[in-house]
Amino acid sequence: MGFSVHLNVQLKFYNLPNTQVNVAMGFLALLGAIFGPVAAGLAVFIGHALNDFVTYGSPWWTWVVVDGLIGVAFGLAKNRLKIENGVLGKAKLIWFNIYQIIVNFIGWVLLAPTGDIIIYHEPANKVYLQGVVTWIADSISVAIIGTILLVLYARTRTQRGSLTKER
Template sequence: MNKKSPITVFVAIGIGAALFFVLGRFVAIPSPVPNTNISLQYGLLAFMAALFGPLAGALIAFIGHALIDFSYGWGVWWSWVIASAVAGLIMGLGTKKISIEKSFGKKEICVFNITQVVAHLIAWGVVAPVLDILIYAEPANKVFTQGLVGGISNIVTTAIVGTLLAIAFSAAKPKTGSLKKEA
């Protein structure tokens, strides 16, 4: 990953959190499980975390998810906000060894998607349900069902949306040495 200036990362966090909010609030697809949506914003999150790093991934998800919950009027559901931040952090950490700015071929796609699967399994299979039980005294069967549905749908949408964003971004970047001086 190329070193980004702190200002660039700060701006990316603001834009990423705003886009995460818009996608999560206005493009959410209801699932058959109550209070669980099929979310497209995690594809954007994986892309942004791969591009700007783990801190940016965590903050984009934390801020964006908190804004989504706040906008619905039921209050912020901190267990899921924290789980989103954990997912963004893991996605950023797992993709540090690849550079989607340079190339995004088969190897990078594999690393990107293995990382996002691990991130979602930890966030929605462990962090969110356990925190729901500890913070809100929610029934285990309910929160693990919500986590399973949310996690699986996030894995699928991230694999599609996130991979397509990274492929498009990588393809649009001029490659080193692609410009030639005319004689």
């Protein structure tokens, strides 16, 4: 992703090649909540494509596209979260985390591995295992880092109706 804070940890267990835990997904939740689906989708699409190009020599397009779609989905949560109002209660955070777990599941367990099988003719057991591990890791990253960032950002906003006009 195209953020200044980017940490990748190569997974060595289960012999999962080219699978990384990306804590930047937590930042994507904040980006989507502030700027919406277009900005979040483009940022993660471009960032993932560039990262793959630099790291592996060429983008792995099935996962780049899915990452972009996840960014769009996170951005669609903007209107429901309304963090610009300065209020982000437990109910909204619970809703968002259920939502992001479902979005990550659809993207990483269903779409990306299926695309790998259809387009790249990858072995199903390998790519579905990669997808499940990525789903779990990204969901945890968003649940912890994303939730913290959303709460902290919401606290910086002035709550609607909290200011009164002096007479």
